[in-house]
Amino acid sequence: AKIDQAFKSSADLTLEIVGADDPAVMQPLVLKYGLDPAKPLSGKIGPEAFKHAAELAQGAGLPPQALEAMRPWLAAVSLSMAPVIKAGYDPKSGVEQVLAKAAADAGKAKNAFETPEQQIRFFADLPPKTEADFLRATLDDVDEGVGKIDKMVAAWAAGDTAALEKEFVSEMKGDYPELYELLLVKRNQDWAGQLKTKLAGSGVSFVAVGSGHLVGPDSVQAQLAKLGIKAERIE
Numbered sequence: 001a002k003i004d005q006a007f008k009s010s011a012d013l014t015l016e017i018v019g020a021d022d023p024a025v026m027q028p029l030v031l032k033y034g035l036d037p038a039k040p041l042s043g044k045i046g047p048e049a050f051k052h053a054a055e056l057a058q059g060a061g062l063p064p065q066a067l068e069a070m071r072p073w074l075a076a077v078s079l080s081m082a083p084v085i086k087a088g089y090d091p092k093s094g095v096e097q098v099l100a101k102a103a104a105d106a107g108k109a110k111n112a113f114e115t116p117e118q119q120i121r122f123f124a125d126l127p128p129k130t131e132a133d134f135l136r137a138t139l140d141d142v143d144e145g146v147g148k149i150d151k152m153v154a155a156w157a158a159g160d161t162a163a164l165e166k167e168f169v170s171e172m173k174g175d176y177p178e179l180y181e182l183l184l185v186k187r188n189q190d191w192a193g194q195l196k197t198k199l200a201g202s203g204v205s206f207v208a209v210g211s212g213h214l215v216g217p218d219s220v221q222a223q224l225a226k227l228g229i230k231a232e233r234i235e
Helices: 003-011 023-033 040-046 047-059 066-067 070-081 080-086 095-105 118-126 130-159 161-175 177-199 220-226
Strands: 011-016 109-114 206-207
Touching: 011 095, 011 118, 023 118, 040 066, 040 070, 040 206, 047 066, 047 070, 047 130, 047 177, 070 118, 070 130, 080 130, 080 177, 095 109, 095 206, 109 118, 109 130, 118 177, 130 161, 161 177, 161 220, 177 220
Parallel strands: 011 109, 011 206
Antiparallel strands: none
């Protein structure tokens, strides 16, 4: 009820990104930053990892040969949705999509922390080793399959921050520290800075980001605290 009230009383909605579901926006960016047909994926991640990725792609209905032209980050993003769909979840019914529709219905303005191009470039500008690590981390997650997705959803629904931290943050921080720094820490710092600017203005804004950004020692709330801003959890 408190969340509903906060949304109703807000003048605008801020999300991580706006426009990610628009092919006219995303397709040119994917072509520009996501494909590298001159350098096959198998040469970047090695034959064993590529065979693994190709098997998962086939299971997800993605032609394995299509992977060869992809950069590691695009292969990772493409494969990451496979267990979500397999578990019976609708990618179009995510929290951000639901909130975006509610904001549109209520005539609220929509803002974003990042443009589609900025978000894609976070992946596309990763150092080659870190980009390959991103794909390897995704392959590990996909291997864990439906059970991991169900666990994450249950933890999110219960507000179990310890479980969310373990699933989203601790594993990445421990296994792929450079990836953790670039995809979580730096972005959380940037968003906290944007929130500080927003808070210096007037009015009420409703902000929604992925739960992986809201748990762990380097969360958005932790970055806000460094800026002297206290965030309070609503139960």
